Amino acid sequence: VPNFSEGRDLKVVAALEAAIAGVAGAIVLHRTSDADHNRSVITFAGSGDAVVEAAVQAAAVASGLIDLTQQRGVHPRLGALDVLPFVPLEGATLEDCIALARRAGERIWQELGIPVYYYQAAALRPDRVRLEDVRRGQFEGLREAALIDESKAPDLGGPRLHPTAGAVIIGARKILIAYNINLRSTNLAVAKEIARAIRASNGGLPAVKALGLPLESRALVQVSMNLTDFEQTPIHVVFGEVERLAAERGIAIEESEIIGLLPRKALEMAFAHWLKLPVFEAANVIETRLEQAMELKSVS
Amino acid sequence: VPNFSEGRDLKVVAALEAAIAGVAGAIVLHRTSDADHNRSVITFAGSGDAVVEAAVQAAAVASGLIDLTQQRGVHPRLGALDVLPFVPLEGATLEDCIALARRAGERIWQELGIPVYYYQAAALRPDRVRLEDVRRGQFEGLREAALIDESKAPDLGGPRLHPTAGAVIIGARKILIAYNINLRSTNLAVAKEIARAIRASNGGLPAVKALGLPLESRALVQVSMNLTDFEQTPIHVVFGEVERLAAERGIAIEESEIIGLLPRKALEMAFAHWLKLPVFEAANVIETRLEQAMELKSVS
Numbered sequence: 001v002p003n004f005s006e007g008r009d010l011k012v013v014a015a016l017e018a019a020i021a022g023v024a025g026a027i028v029l030h031r032t033s034d035a036d037h038n039r040s041v042i043t044f045a046g047s048g049d050a051v052v053e054a055a056v057q058a059a060a061v062a063s064g065l066i067d068l069t070q071q072r073g074v075h076p077r078l079g080a081l082d083v084l085p086f087v088p089l090e091g092a093t094l095e096d097c098i099a100l101a102r103r104a105g106e107r108i109w110q111e112l113g114i115p116v117y118y119y120q121a122a123a124l125r126p127d128r129v130r131l132e133d134v135r136r137g138q139f140e141g142l143r144e145a146a147l148i149d150e151s152k153a154p155d156l157g158g159p160r161l162h163p164t165a166g167a168v169i170i171g172a173r174k175i176l177i178a179y180n181i182n183l184r185s186t187n188l189a190v191a192k193e194i195a196r197a198i199r200a201s202n203g204g205l206p207a208v209k210a211l212g213l214p215l216e217s218r219a220l221v222q223v224s225m226n227l228t229d230f231e232q233t234p235i236h237v238v239f240g241e242v243e244r245l246a247a248e249r250g251i252a253i254e255e256s257e258i259i260g261l262l263p264r265k266a267l268e269m270a271f272a273h274w275l276k277l278p279v280f281e282a283a284n285v286i287e288t289r290l291e292q293a294m295e296l297k298s299v300s
Numbered sequence: 301v302p303n304f305s306e307g308r309d310l311k312v313v314a315a316l317e318a319a320i321a322g323v324a325g326a327i328v329l330h331r332t333s334d335a336d337h338n339r340s341v342i343t344f345a346g347s348g349d350a351v352v353e354a355a356v357q358a359a360a361v362a363s364g365l366i367d368l369t370q371q372r373g374v375h376p377r378l379g380a381l382d383v384l385p386f387v388p389l390e391g392a393t394l395e396d397c398i399a400l401a402r403r404a405g406e407r408i409w410q411e412l413g414i415p416v417y418y419y420q421a422a423a424l425r426p427d428r429v430r431l432e433d434v435r436r437g438q439f440e441g442l443r444e445a446a447l448i449d450e451s452k453a454p455d456l457g458g459p460r461l462h463p464t465a466g467a468v469i470i471g472a473r474k475i476l477i478a479y480n481i482n483l484r485s486t487n488l489a490v491a492k493e494i495a496r497a498i499r500a501s502n503g504g505l506p507a508v509k510a511l512g513l514p515l516e517s518r519a520l521v522q523v524s525m526n527l528t529d530f531e532q533t534p535i536h537v538v539f540g541e542v543e544r545l546a547a548e549r550g551i552a553i554e555e556s557e558i559i560g561l562l563p564r565k566a567l568e569m570a571f572a573h574w575l576k577l578p579v580f581e582a583a584n585v586i587e588t589r590l591e592q593a594m595e596l597k598s599v600s
Contacts, residue, residue: 027590027593027594028593029586029589029590029593030589045586045590089586089587089590090587175586235575236574236575239574239575253576254576255576255577255578256575256576256577257577257578257579258577258580258584260584261584261585261586261589262584262585262586263585263586263587264585264586264587264588267567267568267571267585268567270570270571270574270575271567271570271571274536274539274570274574275535275539275556275570276553276554276555276556277555277556277557277558278555278557279557280558284558284560284561284562285561285562285563285564285567286329286345286389286475286561286562286563286564287389287390287563287564288564289330289561290327290329290345290389291591293327293328293329294327
């Protein structure tokens with residue numbers, strides 16, 4: 001899921017997407033650009049070899065077309081290709097993604113001369129797990145700091161950053177579900193109270209980040225969440241807990257929404273939970289059985 | 301989903317499966333044999349051309365290896381290949397399946413000389429919609445009756461049935477979900493009462509067949525159901541209604557179980573319902589998006 005520091009010049013974004021889509025076996029799933037942030041995210045998938053190759057190609061194009069000495073936007077950034085998390089889909093593990101992050105980092109440094117910081121599950125140092133900690137100071141601050149403070153130097157390459165492309169922050173993380181629940185109420189204090197009660201950092205539900213927000217145009221309030229490990233705290237558990245906390249306050253859930261994509265396993269877990277199915281497996285689904293059978297046939 | 305009149309000699313069943321699996325593009329998903337019934341069901345999927353070809357091949361092998369003048373079992377049967385329903389999977393309609401049923405029927409009669417009755421959505425006459433009505437009298441009765449009573453004659457070929465392979469009953473129907481809910485109670489009357497309340501034939505939920513059964517070894521009772529149109533009455537609606545009727549009687553649901561396979565859309569409908577997602581689409585699922593993107597790429 002590469003994040004690029006360009007969200008205004010859509011010709012540049014198209015060139016980045018073309019670099020990815022041009023790699024055999026790399027499939028672009030989603031693309032979004034924001035002009036205020038001056039940033040684009042292109043979600044793509046494929047085999048390990050394909051995603052590493054596509055990431056290196058995209059880093060090369062970004063390095064050629066994005067000049068951080070000129071780039072401005074409200075979103076902090078350290079590199080032309082700013083952040084590059086690898087995320088396991090069905091059949092892959094977080095460990096696989098850490099290995100891919102390392103391979104991509106080595107090639108980006110060796111072939112393109114762009115230094116690399118590793119973060120999240122791929123971090124080499126505990127103070128580099130959080131993206132915010134790695135990127136603090138951004139391009140302008142870190143290109144100075146890295147030269148004089150070893151603790152700020154890249155994990156690979158450096159200490160001098162690339163003069164226009166900065167550095168790439170490469171990581172591995174589980175898939176994240178962006179999930180909002182809208183409450184039939186205009187009482188913002190209640191949404192904030194529920195968000196506080198469920199967020200992991202306050203001792204609530206593990207792997208849940210939550211904020212209370214107003215939805216003024218709709219006369220509703222929202223509990224806006226990121227589920228950073230849906231297998232640890234499934235989406236149906238989050239819904240149930242927010243429903244319970246809202247009901248205690250006499251408030252009903254109006255609706256909920258998933259922003260972007262979610263893994264199929266989240267549906268399967270919710271289905272098994274709600275129907276009280278003790279032995280439900282993905283292979284009970286006709287289409288899954290069919291896909292598995294077709295893979296076996298094409299392998300054999 | 302062909303049903304064959306052989307469930308004891310597994311060499312015959314293996315030959316039937318091999319005939320299907322040998323057709324390019326036909327994928328065997330599931331196979332089950334019952335010795336008491338002396339019957340086997342082989343579920344397979346593929347493009348329209350592939351499933352028609354595989355059905356004709358399987359009918360030929362069944363005709364060569366199964367002799368109804370010798371075959372005995374507790375399950376009624378009219379043909380060596382007894383029943384052949386075509387069922388639409390994602391991307392196909394019931395109308396597509398009616399057309400496939402007709403093509404398969406014409407080939408089975410023309411190429412193999414086995415007469416054909418059409419049933420369910422492929423029926424040509426209202427009194428042949430229900431399988432039970434078509435098969436009444438079985439092989440022994442119908443081979444006589446068809447000769448003297450025009451209303452009993454096959455829709456295609458005949459009136460003389462094939463001397464050893466009988467006739468094939470070919471149809472089209474929506475996918476069926478076999479679904480059981482176990483109640484935390486030993487009161488069989490309650491399970492029967494709930495089954496009566498929900499079954500379509502009593503004015504309950506459309507497209508639901510239901511029976512109340514004892515599960516003596518587990519000291520539970522069961523509402524055992526067939527959902528014949530899960531888009532009309534979704535599985536989550538059935539669960540909710542049984543839960544409500546049981547709760548009125550002070551009884552909780554212990555668990556539920558899906559027998560065999562169910563379509564992915566049933567999961568997606570339940571997920572959107574329970575999370576109150578007004579705009580959930582299958583393409584919100586990463587794997588679905590990926591499959592769609594891969595199909596586009598392989599087509600282009």
